Amino acid sequence: MSGGFSAADPGTALARFLIGALDARSVTVGRFAKLSGGAIQENWAVDATVNGGPHAGKLALVLRTDAPSGVAVSHGRAHEYAILRAAHGAGVTVPEPLALCEDRSVLGKPFYVMRRVAGTAAGHIVTRDDKWKGDRGALAERLGRELAKLHRIVPPVDSLAFLTMPKPSPAAAAIADYRHWLDGYRDPRPALEWGLAWLAERAPALDGMVLCHRDFRTGNYMVDEHGLTGVLDWEFAGWGDAMEDVGWFCARCWRFGQTAREAGGITDRAAFYRGYEAEGGRRIDPARVAFWEAMAHARWAVIALQQGERHVSGSEPSLDLALTGRRVAELEWELLRMTQPEAA
Amino acid sequence: MRDRPSGADLLAIARRTLLETVLPGLADDRRIAALMIARAIEIAEREAASGDAAQRAFAAATAMLYGEALPALGRSDDVATAWRRLATRLARDLRSGTLDREKRAKAWRILMADAEARVGESNPRYRDAG
Numbered sequence: 001m002s003g004g005f006s007a008a009d010p011g012t013a014l015a016r017f018l019i020g021a022l023d024a025r026s027v028t029v030g031r032f033a034k035l036s037g038g039a040i041q042e043n044w045a046v047d048a049t050v051n052g053g054p055h056a057g058k059l060a061l062v063l064r065t066d067a068p069s070g071v072a073v074s075h076g077r078a079h080e081y082a083i084l085r086a087a088h089g090a091g092v093t094v095p096e097p098l099a100l101c102e103d104r105s106v107l108g109k110p111f112y113v114m115r116r117v118a119g120t121a122a123g124h125i126v127t128r129d130d131k132w133k134g135d136r137g138a139l140a141e142r143l144g145r146e147l148a149k150l151h152r153i154v155p156p157v158d159s160l161a162f163l164t165m166p167k168p169s170p171a172a173a174a175i176a177d178y179r180h181w182l183d184g185y186r187d188p189r190p191a192l193e194w195g196l197a198w199l200a201e202r203a204p205a206l207d208g209m210v211l212c213h214r215d216f217r218t219g220n221y222m223v224d225e226h227g228l229t230g231v232l233d234w235e236f237a238g239w240g241d242a243m244e245d246v247g248w249f250c251a252r253c254w255r256f257g258q259t260a261r262e263a264g265g266i267t268d269r270a271a272f273y274r275g276y277e278a279e280g281g282r283r284i285d286p287a288r289v290a291f292w293e294a295m296a297h298a299r300w301a302v303i304a305l306q307q308g309e310r311h312v313s314g315s316e317p318s319l320d321l322a323l324t325g326r327r328v329a330e331l332e333w334e335l336l337r338m339t340q341p342e343a344a
Numbered sequence: 345m346r347d348r349p350s351g352a353d354l355l356a357i358a359r360r361t362l363l364e365t366v367l368p369g370l371a372d373d374r375r376i377a378a379l380m381i382a383r384a385i386e387i388a389e390r391e392a393a394s395g396d397a398a399q400r401a402f403a404a405a406t407a408m409l410y411g412e413a414l415p416a417l418g419r420s421d422d423v424a425t426a427w428r429r430l431a432t433r434l435a436r437d438l439r440s441g442t443l444d445r446e447k448r449a450k451a452w453r454i455l456m457a458d459a460e461a462r463v464g465e466s467n468p469r470y471r472d473a474g
Contacts, residue, residue: 188431329462
C-alpha cells in the first residue's frame with residue numbers, strides 16, 4: 001500500500017478511529033484499496049465491519065484524502081466534508097458523509113469517510129453504454145432536480161463560513177483569478193486572453209448567490225442500471241452564480257464526444273432544464289447559461305494548463321497530467337469559436 | 345543525413361506495435377495507460393511532421409497585424425523568440441483592450457488559425473467533429 005499514510009498499518013489505525021467516530025463497540029477493516037482517478041485527491045475503498053452503534057453491520061466506505069499535490073483552489077478535507085454535509089442535508093443525492101478526521105496522528109493526513117455508492121462515473125461509459133444510467137432523459141431530469149436542490153442553499157450558512165464571497169460578482173472574480181494565474185505562467189496565452197476579454201465585457205451582474213458545485217458534470221456522478229446513485233467531487237464547491245453550474249454541465253467540453261446531446265452528453269437540454277425548474281423555482285436564463293458555457297472553456301483551459309504544469313515543472317511526472325496539458329488547444333479553439341467577433 | 349528509419353517512422357511503428365501486439369493482452373487498468381501512450385506518440389508524430397509551421401505563421405501574421413517588418417526567421421530558435429515576443433504583446437493588448445475593432449477581428453482570425461493548427465496536432469478528431 002502506498003499513499004503517504006504515516007501509520008504502519010493504516011487499516012488498523014482507521015478501525016480504531018472509526019470506533020469512536022461511529023459510536024461502535026468494535027470495528028474491523030478488511031479491504032483497504034486505492035481507487036483509480038482523482039488527480040487532486042485520493043480515494044480509497046474500505047470495507048468495514050461495525051459491531052454496535054447506529055452503523056452496526058457491514059459498511060462499504062470511501063476514504064478521501066489528499067494526493068501528493070493538489071490544485072491550489074481545491075478545498076481541504078474538512079471544508080469538503082462540511083460542504084458534503086450541507087448538500088446531504090439539502091436532500092442532494094450524495095455519498096452519505098460519516099466521519100471526518102483532522103487528527104494527523106491517525107493516518108498522517110486529514111481524511112473523511114463516506115458511504116460508498118455503487119455504479120460507475122466514467123463519462124465515456126455513462127454517455128455510451130446502455131447498460132448503465134437507466135433512461136437517459138430521466139437521468140438528465142433527475143440531475144436537474146439535484147442541482148436545483150443544491151442551489152436552494154444560500155448564504156449565510158454557519159457551517160460554510162469558510163467559503164469566501166466572490167466579489168464584485170462570480171464572473172468578475174473568476175476572470176480576475178484566471179488573469180492573475182496567467183500572469184505567473186511561463187508562456188503567453190493570447191487565445192485565452194481573447195476569451196477572457198470577451199467574457200469581461202459581458203460579465204453578468206450579481207443575481208443572488210447560491211451554493212454551486214462548480215464541477216457538476218458527466219464524469220462526476222455515479223450511475224447504476226437504474227439511474228443516479230450519487231453526485232461526487234465536491235472539492236471546488238462555493239458561492240456562485242446558479243447558471244455557472246448549468247453552463248458547466250452543458251458545455252461542449254463535458255459531452256464526452258456526444259456533441260449533439262447538449263446536456264452532459266446524455267440527452268438534449270430540455271429534460272435537464274425541466275427538472276431544474278420544476279424542483280427549484282429558479283428560471284433557466286439561456287443567455288446567462290451561454291455566458292457560463294464560454295467561461296467553462298476558459299476555466300477548463302486554465303485548469304488543464306495547471307495540471308500540465310505539474311508534469312512540465314517536474315514536480316509530478318505523469319502521462320495523464322501531460323496529456324491533459326495538451327487538451328488546452330481544443331479548449332482554446334472552442335472558446336474562440338464561441339466568442340467570434342461580428343467583423344471576422 | 346541521419347540513418348533510416350527516421351524518428352517519425354520509429355514513432356509510427358512503435359505506436360502500431362503497441363496497439364496491435366501489446367494492447368490486446370492487457371488488463372483494463374493497463375489498457376488505459378497503453379492508450380494514453382499511443383495518444384502521446386501520435387501527438388509527437390504529428391508535431392514531427394508539422395515542425396514549427398504554426399509558430400512561424402502566427403509570428404508572421406501577428407507582425408503584419410502590428411505593421412512590423414519581421415526579419416526572415418531562420419532557425420527554430422529565431423521562430424520561438426519571435427513567437428514569444430509577439431504573443432506576449434498580443435496577449436497584453438487583448439487584455440487591456442487597446443486594439444481597435446478591425447485589428448481585433450484580425451487578431452481573432454490569427455488566433456483561430458493557430459488554435460486550429462494546434463488542435464490538428466493534439467486532437468484532430470475533436471476539430472473534425474465540428
